[in-house]
Amino acid sequence: MNDFTQIVVTPGKPVQVKTNPTTYPLIGKGLQGAVFRLSEDRCVKIYSKEIYCLREKLVLKQVGEKSAIVPEVYEAGENYIIMEYLNGPSLQEYLKKSGVISEAIAIEIIDLIKELRSLQFMRIDFSLRHIFYDKNGKLKIIDHVNSFRIQRSFPKRLFKDLKQLGLLTSFLEHVNNTDSDFYEQWKKTLKTMY
Ligand SMILES: Nc1ncnc2c1ncn2[C@@H]1O[C@H](COP(=O)(O)OP(=O)(O)O)[C@@H](O)[C@H]1O
Numbered sequence: 654m655n656d657f658t659q660i661v662v663t664p665g666k667p668v669q670v671k672t673n674p675t676t677y678p679l680i681g682k683g684l685q686g687a688v689f690r691l692s693e694d695r696c697v698k699i700y701s702k703e704i705y706c707l708r709e710k711l712v713l714k715q716v717g718e719k720s721a722i723v724p725e726v727y728e729a730g731e732n733y734i735i736m737e738y739l740n741g742p743s744l745q746e747y748l749k750k751s752g753v754i755s756e757a758i759a760i761e762i763i764d765l766i767k768e769l770r771s772l773q774f775m776r777i778d779f780s781l782r783h784i785f786y787d788k789n790g791k792l793k794i795i796d797h798v799n800s801f802r803i804q805r806s807f808p809k810r811l812f813k814d815l816k817q818l819g820l821l822t823s824f825l826e827h828v829n830n831t832d833s834d835f836y837e838q839w840k841k842t843l844k845t846m847y
């Protein structure tokens with residue numbers, strides 16, 4: 654019988670899937686949980702510790718009420734959340750493949766940052782691996798276990814990921830052209846970093 658509650662996930666770096674008697678395929682795992690695809694448009698994240706589940710539930714619920722930048726939640730338990738499966742690609746995959754960053758994508762990223770600011774998010778930052786296109790072609794951010802715990806107004810992780818792909822300079826050029834206010838805000842901190 655396909656019962657995802659039979660799946661056992663234990664702590665580790667990344668977490669370990671100890672038992673999976675189901676046929677649901679593993680999509681990915683990280684430090685807090687393992688994600689399995691349940692259907693065409695749903696997946697379940699099973700956490701190694703209930704506290705991680707509680708934290709992510711809180712973020713997804715609070716943010717989801719006001720905004721569409723997080724996956725939709727269908728059901729949640731003590732150690733799992735059934736949420737919208739984002740077919741992707743992730744921005745990391747997309748940009749790696751294309752090798753360039755267009756102005757349109759730079760604007761989508763800026764808009765995402767603006768939305769995080771207007772939602773008064775603690776963490777105005779995300780990894781390219783954690784942003785996905787949804788079925789309507791809108792960007793959504795996953796992995797919110799620590800979103801209310803990390804205080805960060807400068808998108809350090811995002812810049813690191815862009816730099817790794819060789820796209821940071823190009824991204825910042827687009828930012829400067831389309832929203833020089835943003836660029837000015839970042840310029841100072843950037844100088845101290847690179
Ligand atoms: N809603 C989702 N849709 C598609 N893929 C997902 C979704 N949630 C997670 N994933 C995949 O599973 C991986 C692990 O999930 P993540 O939330 O980052 O776990 P952790 O909190 O342990 O880091 C992600 O990097 C991503 O590849």
Ligand SMILES: [Mg+2]
Nearest residue numbers: 682683684796
């Ligand atoms: Mg993760």
